[in-house]
Amino acid sequence: MKSQVFTVDAASWRPNCDPQAIQALEDGKVLYFPRLGFALSPQEQALLRPGLQAEGARNISLDAQGRLKGVAGDAAVQAAAGALISRFSASATSLVNSLFPDYAVYLRAAPASLRPIEVSTRRQSWRADDRRLHVDAFPSRPNRGERILRVFANINPRGEPRSWRIGEPFADMAKRFLPQVRPYSPLKARLLDKLGITKSLRSEYDHLMLQLHDAMKSDDRYQREAPQQAMDFPAGTAWVCFSDQTSHAAMSGQHMLEQTFHLPVDRQYNREASPLGLLTALAGHSLI
Ligand code: SIN
Ligand code: FE
Numbered sequence: 001m002k003s004q005v006f007t008v009d010a011a012s013w014r015p016n017c018d019p020q021a022i023q024a025l026e027d028g029k030v031l032y033f034p035r036l037g038f039a040l041s042p043q044e045q046a047l048l049r050p051g052l053q054a055e056g057a058r059n060i061s062l063d064a065q066g067r068l069k070g071v072a073g074d075a076a077v078q079a080a081a082g083a084l085i086s087r088f089s090a091s092a093t094s095l096v097n098s099l100f101p102d103y104a105v106y107l108r109a110a111p112a113s114l115r116p117i118e119v120s121t122r123r124q125s126w127r128a129d130d131r132r133l134h135v136d137a138f139p140s141r142p143n144r145g146e147r148i149l150r151v152f153a154n155i156n157p158r159g160e161p162r163s164w165r166i167g168e169p170f171a172d173m174a175k176r177f178l179p180q181v182r183p184y185s186p187l188k189a190r191l192l193d194k195l196g197i198t199k200s201l202r203s204e205y206d207h208l209m210l211q212l213h214d215a216m217k218s219d220d221r222y223q224r225e226a227p228q229q230a231m232d233f234p235a236g237t238a239w240v241c242f243s244d245q246t247s248h249a250a251m252s253g254q255h256m257l258e259q260t261f262h263l264p265v266d267r268q269y270n271r272e273a274s275p276l277g278l279l280t281a282l283a284g285h286s287l288i
Helices: 019-026 075-099 170-180 186-194 204-218 220-225 275-283
Strands: 005-007 030-033 060-062 108-115 147-154 162-167 228-233 238-242 248-252 256-263
Touching: 005 019, 019 030, 019 238, 030 228, 060 075, 075 108, 075 147, 075 238, 075 256, 170 204, 170 275, 204 220, 204 275
Parallel strands: 005 030
Antiparallel strands: 030 238, 060 108, 108 256, 147 238, 147 256, 162 228, 162 248
């Protein structure tokens, strides 16, 4: 497999626009910034302990309205955790606005998160297990092709990497699994919407993305034998990808910051390269 990682040499959260990086991103590659660290103050470093996360929470998040979730601790701890995530959110926003200037006004920030839990030993159902190669797709939030752009920074204080596996290009994965996915049922989609199980009507696109997510994760042989590369993101580095397109699995690592953005599919430089563009071409009919 050709490398699915594109290295960007920038050392600033406000780098110059780089057309090659844009093309690599839209081709589904991970943009890797080996010189782009998100430095923490000693007070911020002191927050990095597993006990920071409230029991039962999947991660710690701060939404665009400033609502903080998932922190255990008193008001001072809450404020410090919120301030750290907010500071990262500002850096991540500056990074994507500088790198992808044509996206800038169309990006919508989803919650940012702090992930203080070691991922290698987390026990989860196969469907929730992000140690299995997958593309991101969310059962309750149909997005009709809207993109999921994510910025990650490894802030591990002991110098431990975040270890990912990165899988084959989206079109190869889709061609492999589409023949076996369950067909879309408009009736079922309406029912899920009526019952409030989905936040809006699940389109055929959303159905296919979920089916692909599940088909990948549930296939042990695919997990072992699919084209893939191991990628360790060292502490003090950052990376960016369209996680609805890039096949990824997080194998180990602790303490990461992450910011998600949504982008209307029509605001990409090349719409045809998106999962919606690729799946529509493979299906031969409109999916939204
Ligand atoms: C994921 O989005 O699958 C998880 C990424 C990570 O925890 O590194
Ligand atoms: Fe994921």
